[in-house]
Amino acid sequence: MLSKQEAQKLAEKVMSFAKLPECRVFVTSSENVFIRFANNGITTSGYQVSHTVGIASTTEDKRSGNASVTELTDDALRRGVEQAEMLAKISKPSPEDMPPLGPQKYPEIANFDSGTAEARGENMIGHVKAIIDEARSRKLTAAGFVQRGASWTAVANKAGLFGYHPHTDASLSNTMRNSGGTSSGWATQVSTTIKDLNGAAAAKISADKCVRGENKQRLEPGKYTVILEPAAVSDLIGFISFFGRSAEQGQSWLSKKGGKPGETLLGEKVFPEYITLRSDPFNPKLTAAPWGPGLLPHEKVTWIENGVVKNLFYDRFWAQKAGKKPTAGSGSLVLEGQDHTLADLIKSADKAILVTRLWYMRILQPQTLQVTGTTRDGVFLVEKGEITQPLMNFRWNESPVRVLQNTKMLAQPVVTQGAETGASLAPALMATDFNFASISDAV
Amino acid sequence: MVHGDFHARISRRGFLAGAAGMLLADRLFGAPDTAATKPNPELEKLAAVALAEAKKQGASYCDIRINRYRDQFSGWRFSPQRGSNQTDEVPFVTDNQSFGFGVRVIAKGQWGFASSPEVNPTEIARITREAVGVAKANSGFQASPVKLAPVGKYIDRWATPHEKDPFAVSVEEKLDLLHGAATTIKKNPKVMTAFGFLGFHSEDKYFASSEGSSIQQYVIQVYPNLGAVAVDFQKGVSRSRSYQVAPQARGWEYVPIMNFGENAKRIADEVVEHLAAPPVTAGKKDLVLLPSHLCLTIHESIGHSTELDRALGYEANYAGTSFLTTDKMGKFRVGSELMNIFGDRTSELALSTVKYDDDGVKTTRFPIIEKGIFTHYQTIRDQAHLVGETESRGCCYADSWASVPFQRMPNVWLAPSDKPVTLDELIAGVDDGVLIEGTGSYSIDQQRYNFQFGGDAFWEIKGGKKGNMISRVAYQSRTPDFWQALDGVAGSAYWQQYGLPNDGKGEPMQTNAMSHGCAPSRFRQINVIVTD
Numbered sequence: 001m002l003s004k005q006e007a008q009k010l011a012e013k014v015m016s017f018a019k020l021p022e023c024r025v026f027v028t029s030s031e032n033v034f035i036r037f038a039n040n041g042i043t044t045s046g047y048q049v050s051h052t053v054g055i056a057s058t059t060e061d062k063r064s065g066n067a068s069v070t071e072l073t074d075d076a077l078r079r080g081v082e083q084a085e086m087l088a089k090i091s092k093p094s095p096e097d098m099p100p101l102g103p104q105k106y107p108e109i110a111n112f113d114s115g116t117a118e119a120r121g122e123n124m125i126g127h128v129k130a131i132i133d134e135a136r137s138r139k140l141t142a143a144g145f146v147q148r149g150a151s152w153t154a155v156a157n158k159a160g161l162f163g164y165h166p167h168t169d170a171s172l173s174n175t176m177r178n179s180g181g182t183s184s185g186w187a188t189q190v191s192t193t194i195k196d197l198n199g200a201a202a203a204k205i206s207a208d209k210c211v212r213g214e215n216k217q218r219l220e221p222g223k224y225t226v227i228l229e230p231a232a233v234s235d236l237i238g239f240i241s242f243f244g245r246s247a248e249q250g251q252s253w254l255s256k257k258g259g260k261p262g263e264t265l266l267g268e269k270v271f272p273e274y275i276t277l278r279s280d281p282f283n284p285k286l287t288a289a290p291w292g293p294g295l296l297p298h299e300k301v302t303w304i305e306n307g308v309v310k311n312l313f314y315d316r317f318w319a320q321k322a323g324k325k326p327t328a329g330s331g332s333l334v335l336e337g338q339d340h341t342l343a344d345l346i347k348s349a350d351k352a353i354l355v356t357r358l359w360y361m362r363i364l365q366p367q368t369l370q371v372t373g374t375t376r377d378g379v380f381l382v383e384k385g386e387i388t389q390p391l392m393n394f395r396w397n398e399s400p401v402r403v404l405q406n407t408k409m410l411a412q413p414v415v416t417q418g419a420e421t422g423a424s425l426a427p428a429l430m431a432t433d434f435n436f437a438s439i440s441d442a443v
Numbered sequence: 444m445v446h447g448d449f450h451a452r453i454s455r456r457g458f459l460a461g462a463a464g465m466l467l468a469d470r471l472f473g474a475p476d477t478a479a480t481k482p483n484p485e486l487e488k489l490a491a492v493a494l495a496e497a498k499k500q501g502a503s504y505c506d507i508r509i510n511r512y513r514d515q516f517s518g519w520r521f522s523p524q525r526g527s528n529q530t531d532e533v534p535f536v537t538d539n540q541s542f543g544f545g546v547r548v549i550a551k552g553q554w555g556f557a558s559s560p561e562v563n564p565t566e567i568a569r570i571t572r573e574a575v576g577v578a579k580a581n582s583g584f585q586a587s588p589v590k591l592a593p594v595g596k597y598i599d600r601w602a603t604p605h606e607k608d609p610f611a612v613s614v615e616e617k618l619d620l621l622h623g624a625a626t627t628i629k630k631n632p633k634v635m636t637a638f639g640f641l642g643f644h645s646e647d648k649y650f651a652s653s654e655g656s657s658i659q660q661y662v663i664q665v666y667p668n669l670g671a672v673a674v675d676f677q678k679g680v681s682r683s684r685s686y687q688v689a690p691q692a693r694g695w696e697y698v699p700i701m702n703f704g705e706n707a708k709r710i711a712d713e714v715v716e717h718l719a720a721p722p723v724t725a726g727k728k729d730l731v732l733l734p735s736h737l738c739l740t741i742h743e744s745i746g747h748s749t750e751l752d753r754a755l756g757y758e759a760n761y762a763g764t765s766f767l768t769t770d771k772m773g774k775f776r777v778g779s780e781l782m783n784i785f786g787d788r789t790s791e792l793a794l795s796t797v798k799y800d801d802d803g804v805k806t807t808r809f810p811i812i813e814k815g816i817f818t819h820y821q822t823i824r825d826q827a828h829l830v831g832e833t834e835s836r837g838c839c840y841a842d843s844w845a846s847v848p849f850q851r852m853p854n855v856w857l858a859p860s861d862k863p864v865t866l867d868e869l870i871a872g873v874d875d876g877v878l879i880e881g882t883g884s885y886s887i888d889q890q891r892y893n894f895q896f897g898g899d900a901f902w903e904i905k906g907g908k909k910g911n912m913i914s915r916v917a918y919q920s921r922t923p924d925f926w927q928a929l930d931g932v933a934g935s936a937y938w939q940q941y942g943l944p945n946d947g948k949g950e951p952m953q954t955n956a957m958s959h960g961c962a963p964s965r966f967r968q969i970n971v972i973v974t975d
Binding site for chain 1: 466467468522523524525526531532533534535536537538539540541542543553554555556557558559560573574577578580581584585586587613614615618622635636672674675676677678679680681755756757758759760761763764766768845847849884885886887888889890891892893895897915917919921950951970972974975
């Protein structure tokens with residue numbers, strides 16, 4: 001661990017080596033413990049300790065250089081500062097450089113759990129055993145990963161800014177496959193505390209999906225109503241960016257089509273009224289720091305409120321040019337839900353495709369935000385309110401923006417994480433006209 | 444498992460230390476030395492601590508990697524000021540270093556791993572005990588005991604062949620070069636944003652094992668790129684164009700060869716052409732794929748499907764498995780007779796090339812697909828016996844001292860035709876098709892069957908001739924269908940290597956860089972779609 005006093009002392013030492021007028025210091029110390037398993041046995045496990053000191057130096061005429069080091073002797077730190085300052089002197093003035101922030105009042109964010117920070121393999125192996133036991137009892141093969149991390153971060157500059165924040169995270173995921181390799185199921189859990197992990201529960205979900213997914217049928221690709229489970233929704237909303245600059249410069253779904261440079265969809269109702277999407281760095285189950293990338297104190301930001309685009313992200317430079325308040329950050333997404341469950345969504349569907357999770361997502365077009373990807377680890381046909389048969393996987397080409405526009409019903413959000421973007425609070429949702437482009441043979 | 448207030452101690456000692464003298468990493472690795480043949484004895488002395496401690500703790504195998512990584516990025520972004528046609532020229536320069544060690548052991552038949560940034564004998568002994576503790580704690584939950592293929596004992600030193608270490612070149616020179624290129628791109632008034640980028644990555648790697656090897660290696664990689672973006676506000680579209688210079692393992696001598704000047708002007712013209720280009724018409728078309736594009740298709744569809752750890756299910760929870768299951772080895776037809784693919788960590792200028800892998804295995808070139816038939820997997824020491832082989836193929840890599848070494852993709856390349864086939868001949872054989880250059884969007888399923896790829900630039904082929912640029916192209920196929928549609932490969936004069944720097948795999952996720960060589964190739968009747 002790195003205490004607040006130690007972090008402050010270290011940052012002050014680094015800044016004492018600085019000769020240029022501006023010096024920002026970023027300190028990260030972390031410790032991770034993990035167990036990886038496959039084919040119903042542990043494969044690799046590890047224990048990692050790391051620390052990094054990042055240094056950003058700026059001259060009076062706005063030339064900047066950056067360096068980072070992992071050796072922490074006085075000589076190494078001094079060398080790191082000298083390297084950043086040398087690069088700054090060589091570089092050219094940046095017209096987008098902003099004056100350093102003075103002392104900031106950073107909010108307290110309660111996402112550190114000491115039990116998680118102290119947990120070692122013995123605190124995780126029970127989950128692994130539960131998953132392997134479940135797999136064996138159902139004649140399935142389990143693979144998965146359980147980990148916990150603890151990080152202590154600090155930021156400081158010569159203008160008097162200082163911030164310190166410890167946080168923890170824990171996650172567990174597992175995939176069950178049947179002996180013929182014709183079906184798979186998956187489940188994930190993510191939190192800021194290891195207490196929220198439950199290997200037995202995750203094993204049951206993935207085993208049930210795997211068994212239920214046997215004898216997959218082929219359904220012709222096309223546009224279908226889709227019921228997306230929370231992990232799939234989490235990945236989709238993670239692809240929606242709100243950058244004001246790219247919106248004003250015609251390179252975003254938020255750029256007004258046919259409009260003039262600078263015109264955006266800010267203030268327009270683009271989604272149904274029950275769509276509200278925000279960033280909530282204060283949620284204790286998400287691993288946000290008290291500051292964003294520009295070191296402004298984090299705040300809750302509502303991006304979409306009742307279907308209306310309420311805010312765009314402006315960094316300090318663009319905010320000053322645009323006459324806007326700068327935005328601290330854009331992570332920790334929360335998509336608000338409705339008073340339904342996933343079972344309610346299934347029950348209300350006449351014909352829909354239920355999707356467990358998404359895979360290998362890539363943007364095709366920034367203006368429509370069309371994304372391609374595949375489904376994975378559990379796709380089922382829903383007919384007249386019941387799951388009737390497992391389906392082969394699909395490739396899809398669809399825009400997360402259109403998915404939210406076509407959303408008809410949402411469940412309550414849960415903390416989750418897909419394969420592509422960070423953890424969020426996302427609900428299962430049902431949306432019409434989801435574009436499945438072709439069938440994937442993959443299991 | 445060993446317990447105690449380990450982290451508290453290490454962090455306090457680490458963060459509050461104030462020792463004087465030359466930086467340890469600099470002293471251990473020194474300046475790049477292509478003439479040296481033996482590792483630094485001081486590295487060997489540190490490694491001996493781990494090897495002795497592992498033996499004392501009852502481990503049957505131990506290796507230690509003491510590594511230093513350096514990444515230097517410099518570049519420019521030229522973009523318009525808000526509400527005006529004036530250009531802001533924004534430079535960036537960063538130099539990151541990372542130094543530490545990782546110890547891997549086998550105890551009670553199980554792997555254990557631990558790592559630390561504090562490189563000193565006390566810490567090495569402690570971390571070794573941690574690694575043994577991890578292995579012993581997990582030994583009751585393994586599918587079967589680890590079995591290693593035999594390996595030679597090597598005392599050696601090796602460096603990426605290079606004439607001039609790029610880290611020794613001034614950043615000022617790099618910025619000036621990139622400023623010139625970005626200025627050329629932005630001179631075209633229809634270009635909105637221009638980028639110029641140069642990245643240099645180095646790995647000082649030291650490996651020692653309880654089997655007697657002591658190996659010091661120095662790897663350098665060069666990552667250049669130029670980019671341009673143009674926007675049509677009325678149509679609500681933007682298009683990009685890049686000069687995707689092949690990243691290579693070599694020194695600064697590569698930079699003048701890149702010819703930034705002419706290519707900067709070319710991509711400025713082509714991004715404007717791309718912006719106005721009509722969309723492709725969807726349907727089955729013949730594709731002629733240039734090496735700058737085909738590299739990624741080879742990577743995703745063949746490079747990943749022939750990784751043994753995927754085929755065996757080790758990656759089932761994250762990266763996925765493979766359609767090439769072990770029963771298909773030696774008999775499954777992946778592609779046409781023209782398809783000859785090699786795994787190779789020895790090829791000149793390629794990103795994955797080293798003399799020894801992170802198992803201490805001397806690297807080789809080996810066939811993966813021969814005349815369309817899948818013959819060999821990429822393997823490491825603990826996997827070879829699982830497919831009846833007696834030696835590792837040398838594909839072990841960890842992306843950091845803090846990461847667990849595991850099976851990673853080597854350079855994987857498609858052999859050129861043994862006939863002097865030209866690009867024009869390939870195009871001449873196409874009535875209705877698309878010529879694709881550079882990488883764009885890419886996505887493939889978790890068993891490497893169904894894929895969809897875009898590109899950086901597309902030209903229509905009509906009646907055997909290359910026509911105008913078109914846009915919004917992606918093609919979808921299934922790996923064996925696609926490679927069986929291969930009916931033309933250009934000759935060796937057209938063979939080029941392109942590289943990929945950020946291949947992700949494993950949990951915790953690690954990155955890997957490798958090159959994929961190929962000559963322009965033709966694929967018949969592939970499903971082309973219009974992206975919206």
